[in-house]
Amino acid sequence: MSFVDLQFKNTIATVTLNHPGGNRINFQMREEILAAFEKVASSKARVLLVKGSGPDFCLGGDIRDWPDIGASDLRPRVEVYARAIDLLEQLPIPTIAVVQGGCMGGGFELALGCDLIVAGTSAHFMFPEAFLGIMTLQGGVYQLAERIGRNKAIEMVFLSEVVDAAQMANWNVVNWLVDDGDLEKTADELAERLRLGPADAYRRTKQLMQIWRQQGRAAARAALYDVSMPLFDTPAVQSALRSAVKAVKAGDPIPKAAFPDN
Incomplete structure (x- = not known):
């Protein structure tokens, strides 16, 4: 079973997470996300959209994979996703996260790896890692700090509180906040505008x-x-x-x- 879909249309690439139950990122998905971004990097795409199917963008890493795996074995499997986000940030084309519902943990880091975030009013953001006694594993704390400053980033990471899309828009993390029914249309129009740009x-x-x-x-x-x-x-x-x-x-x-x- 494939958990990531990659489509190209009119030099717009779309990577869609497709893991029912919140698009939680399991070990196979990490590999597939990296492979998808590698294909985008070698393509003629001029814009990339990153989406999640279903009611949630992405609820983060699939922790069901993690128990009883020691750090030395877990690290290389987690680092695959770090390489994917690094590549996403280095793509020379505009990248847009299209966010609805839950955007948490590694999913939040994926969205922050994009240049722009378009969010529906249902979107809510969170770093739940502190609940497990761990850190943001892909650099989410400094990704967020670049956008909202150290103090608020530390607050979000330490307290693991949910922040809604309206507040994220106020903090300049979300670029466009729209009704969920207009989310796809807004993202597609933005991608088309950027596709025709310089x-x-x-x-x-x-x-x-x-x-x-x-x-x-x-x-x-x-x-x-x-x-x-x-x-x-x-x-x-x-x-x-x-x-x-x-x-x-x-x-x-x-x-x-x-x-x-x-």
Whole structure:
């Protein structure tokens, strides 16, 4: 049985978790998620959607696999998922988590590995690891701290309290909060908008953000023009600039450029 579905449509890739009962991530799913992201990385996809089938996005790791496995045996099986999230974060294309219902533990870390989160009003977020006496195993505490600061991240991880989507939107973890009935439509429209956007600029923006994340602001500032200036040598940008200048001279709004193959 396969627990992960990968589909490509119009250069939009969709990875869907499909494990009935909350999309809990068992050992096989970890391998399948990594394999799916590897296929996306080697494809011509321009956007990735990450979804969970059923009422919940993902309730985290399938702890039914864990009892009576020692740390030395468990570690390599858990590290597979860490590699998957690392790869997700390193993808040069926009990535979007589409979240409904429970988004907990490793599922929350999966969502935080995406660039953007679109959530339905039913979505609720939690790190339950402290209930088991363990830590967020894929780096969820620092993933969250990057978005909401150390204090609130530590609070969520230590207390393991459920936080609803509205509060997560207030904390800038959730980018768009919509009715559950509009969740798929909103995510699909966003993916299509990004698919038609400047792929090279997106890639270079993510490259710069990786430098900032790993090496700090000074390193990102030092790399800024090495990363950004080559865009001005591309035909797509030159065409967009000429159209924009023409509009400005005519007193018209700057038109939205098309970037079909950049």
